[in-house]
Amino acid sequence: MEKEISQAVIRRMPRYYRYLGELLESGIERISSRELSVLMHVTASQIRQDLNNFGGFGQTGYGYNVSFLHDEIGRILGLKNVNDIIVVGVGNLGRAIANYIIAGDEAFSLIGLFDLDKQKKGETVCGIPIMHTDELKDFCTSRKVDIAVLSMPKENAPSVAAELISYGIKGFWNFAHVDIDTPSGVAVENVHLSESLMNLSYEMTGGGV
Amino acid sequence: MEKEISQAVIRRMPRYYRYLGELLESGIERISSRELSVLMHVTASQIRQDLNNFGGFGQTGYGYNVSFLHDEIGRILGLKNVNDIIVVGVGNLGRAIANYIIAGDEAFSLIGLFDLDKQKKGETVCGIPIMHTDELKDFCTSRKVDIAVLSMPKENAPSVAAELISYGIKGFWNFAHVDIDTPSGVAVENVHLSESLMNLSYEMTGGGV
Numbered sequence: 001m002e003k004e005i006s007q008a009v010i011r012r013m014p015r016y017y018r019y020l021g022e023l024l025e026s027g028i029e030r031i032s033s034r035e036l037s038v039l040m041h042v043t044a045s046q047i048r049q050d051l052n053n054f055g056g057f058g059q060t061g062y063g064y065n066v067s068f069l070h071d072e073i074g075r076i077l078g079l080k081n082v083n084d085i086i087v088v089g090v091g092n093l094g095r096a097i098a099n100y101i102i103a104g105d106e107a108f109s110l111i112g113l114f115d116l117d118k119q120k121k122g123e124t125v126c127g128i129p130i131m132h133t134d135e136l137k138d139f140c141t142s143r144k145v146d147i148a149v150l151s152m153p154k155e156n157a158p159s160v161a162a163e164l165i166s167y168g169i170k171g172f173w174n175f176a177h178v179d180i181d182t183p184s185g186v187a188v189e190n191v192h193l194s195e196s197l198m199n200l201s202y203e204m205t206g207g208g209v
Numbered sequence: 210m211e212k213e214i215s216q217a218v219i220r221r222m223p224r225y226y227r228y229l230g231e232l233l234e235s236g237i238e239r240i241s242s243r244e245l246s247v248l249m250h251v252t253a254s255q256i257r258q259d260l261n262n263f264g265g266f267g268q269t270g271y272g273y274n275v276s277f278l279h280d281e282i283g284r285i286l287g288l289k290n291v292n293d294i295i296v297v298g299v300g301n302l303g304r305a306i307a308n309y310i311i312a313g314d315e316a317f318s319l320i321g322l323f324d325l326d327k328q329k330k331g332e333t334v335c336g337i338p339i340m341h342t343d344e345l346k347d348f349c350t351s352r353k354v355d356i357a358v359l360s361m362p363k364e365n366a367p368s369v370a371a372e373l374i375s376y377g378i379k380g381f382w383n384f385a386h387v388d389i390d391t392p393s394g395v396a397v398e399n400v401h402l403s404e405s406l407m408n409l410s411y412e413m414t415g416g417g418v
Contacts, residue, residue: 010411014404077407078414093305100402171413173406189409193309195223198286200398202219204380205287
């Protein structure tokens with residue numbers, strides 16, 4: 001695991017992880033790169049190249065051990081530790097994300113919900129009571145919080161992010177339609193819906209020309 | 210506009226579009242690549258290279274005309290036509306997306322909401338009544354529908370997508386946690402939340418090594 005793995009390869013790993021998880025659920029113990037290729041609509045050669053980055057998971061004539069490969073990719077993606085998550089902004093999107101985290105991989109645990117709107121305080125989502133954002137400081141400084149979801153209007157997102165960074169939060173899953181400035185050592189993953197929709201629009205024009 | 214533009218450049222365009230839109234709203238008429246660079250945290254050289262793909266928008270000593278560039282990028286992204294959108298699956302995520310489309314760029318118009326749950330029929334979201342999915346056929350064959358949002362559980366998404374493709378829908382914005390098979394000429398843009406969250410987890414491990 002000493003060599004540098006390209007970002008492009010890394011960003012394909014969650015999709016492998018998803019397919020391997022589904023194979024595991026179906027009780028499939030091993031799979032060839034060719035079979036995986038048919039399933040994932042990726043060339044077998046691409047699959048071999050991608051997975052070779054992580055060492056010798058495949059064996060000629062046997063294929064890949066699904067459980068081992070799923071575990072290894074999970075480890076590489078940091079899914080062997082539990083990431084404790086808070087959601088800040090509990091509108092429709094925040095609720096959808098909260099449900100998603102609760103139902104999703106056990107590597108992610110929802111531990112708090114916060115909203116700027118005092119009216120929402122005490123209401124529960126997935127059994128977790130919504131707190132007001134002025135309780136963020138107490139919560140974040142007394143609990144381990146790994147990731148904050150920013151699911152609020154863009155106007156508030158930069159100041160909330162700055163506040164959370166000051167409490168030591170190291171990861172942001174940002175749905176607010178604005179870029180968040182973070183210092184080195186703090187990771188941000190953006191889900192900018194408008195950019196995704198524009199990419200679709202572009203594809204539908206047949207390449208824009 | 211004859212030459213091929215790389216996917217990587219195209220995927221950066223929505224972000225330029227967003228920043229230029231914000232500059233326009235602030236009444237800023239022109240901007241240099243250097244100023245844009247500071248704003249967007251991208252090198253000025255990258256900006257010049259990206260925008261040169263679309264012809265000579267910039268002039269030495271003047272910079273870019275914000276309105277012209279915004280318009281051109283909008284045209285390239287297919288935002289000069291109105292894309293009529295339906296949302297299939299009106300849970301929290303579907304509602305969030307409906308709100309987002311209503312509030313967003315005028316190139317996207319929400320014209321219908323559908324859910325598998327008959328209980329939801331008649332309820333309105335953003336002033337639009339929810340219809341049952343068995344009304345999809347009548348609606349899609351009598352109206353222009355450009356894009357369908359799939360915001361439903363993964364179990365139902367492939368069959369609903371296949372049905373919508375048979376009605377001639379050419380674009381899917383897919384939030385269901387499954388890959389959708391589409392024939393040539395049908396575009397899909399996936400927003401796979403789990404993959405995004407795993408990418409964040411990976412970044413937080415410091416590269417997974």
